[in-house]
Amino acid sequence: MIELKDITKGFGDKEILKGVSATMESGKVNLIIGASGSGKTVMMKCIVGLMKVDSGSILYDNQDFTAMDHRAKKEIRQQIGMLFQGSALFDSMTVEQNVMFPLEMFSKDSLKERKKRVDECLERVQLKDAAKKFPAEISGGMKKRVGIARAIVLNPKYLFCDEPNSGLDPQTSLLIDQLIKELTQEYNITTVINTHDMNTVMESGDHIVYMYQGQKQWEGSNKEIVFSKDQQLNDFIFASEFLRDAKEMRQLDMFKDSKWKDQLEEQLKRDGKK
Numbered sequence: 001m002i003e004l005k006d007i008t009k010g011f012g013d014k015e016i017l018k019g020v021s022a023t024m025e026s027g028k029v030n031l032i033i034g035a036s037g038s039g040k041t042v043m044m045k046c047i048v049g050l051m052k053v054d055s056g057s058i059l060y061d062n063q064d065f066t067a068m069d070h071r072a073k074k075e076i077r078q079q080i081g082m083l084f085q086g087s088a089l090f091d092s093m094t095v096e097q098n099v100m101f102p103l104e105m106f107s108k109d110s111l112k113e114r115k116k117r118v119d120e121c122l123e124r125v126q127l128k129d130a131a132k133k134f135p136a137e138i139s140g141g142m143k144k145r146v147g148i149a150r151a152i153v154l155n156p157k158y159l160f161c162d163e164p165n166s167g168l169d170p171q172t173s174l175l176i177d178q179l180i181k182e183l184t185q186e187y188n189i190t191t192v193i194n195t196h197d198m199n200t201v202m203e204s205g206d207h208i209v210y211m212y213q214g215q216k217q218w219e220g221s222n223k224e225i226v227f228s229k230d231q232q233l234n235d236f237i238f239a240s241e242f243l244r245d246a247k248e249m250r251q252l253d254m255f256k257d258s259k260w261k262d263q264l265e266e267q268l269k270r271d272g273k274k
């Protein structure tokens with residue numbers, strides 16, 4: 001679990017993060033969403049330590065990352081996997097060499113063990129046949145899968161993904177979302193995704209943190225999101241008529257589940273529809 005406690009970050013006299021507290025849960029896909037400029041990337045950079053917060057603290061499984069010395073921070077960083085926007089693969093290396101790279105940097109395993117681990121990861125993302133190919137020879141979706149294999153090769157406890165669906169078609173996006181979700185559950189990873197993709201929000205966001213102008217405006221599950229009365233959040237998520245219809249359909253679908261029945265009835269009463 002990662003906890004943010006009242007973090008602030010500014011540049012010069014411009015305050016970007018204005019006291020954000022939020023929780024990213026283990027074994028869950030945690031999403032950071034919000035309009036452009038709301039502070040999502042700055043927040044993600046602060047969490048992984050690429051930027052230093054001005055105040056507040058960030059706890060990795062109860063250990064205060066913000067108060068750690070360089071060595072302790074390095075240990076946490078070695079438990080972090082990162083999937084970058086655009087995949088950020090090394091063009092001159094084959095797929096398997098790209099996945100091997102973090103092991104060569106940080107692992108003390110023998111070459112045989114490292115090769116075995118690379119094979120396992122490539123198998124897991126269904127890319128064994130592409131092991132000897134170069135990034136220029138594979139599709140955007142395959143590149144993302146190489147990026148995912150590389151991000152998990154060191155068995156991370158925490159996985160950060162920056163816009164994992166950018167530049168992908170809707171079907172490939174879904175497959176990437178599914179893969180990230182499966183890996184998160186299989187290895188009980190605390191996954192944090194910065195995304196603009198509403199499909200990801202509705203389909204795979206277990207826990208969602210909505211940022212608005214440098215503050216956490218809303219936090220909850222993708223089930224709770226369809227019942228939220230927060231105007232900013234609703235304007236952002238259900239921006240089109242199509243999405244508003246989808247929201248109502250999701251509510252009706254959840255109505256079948258007794259767990260949500262009371263909540264929906266209450267909402268319909270409040271909205272004067274019942």
Ligand SMILES: Nc1ncnc2c1ncn2[C@@H]1O[C@H](COP(=O)(O)OP(=O)(O)OP(=O)(O)O)[C@@H](O)[C@H]1O
Pocket residue numbers: 011016034035036037038039040041042043
């Ligand atoms: N290194 C920096 N120096 C100064 N200002 C910065 C820096 N990094 C980010 N900002 C500012 O912080 C604000 C939030 O930026 P951020 O990149 O976090 O937004 P975002 O929500 O991730 O947007 P997008 O969805 O477009 O990626 C912006 O006004 C941006 O100009």
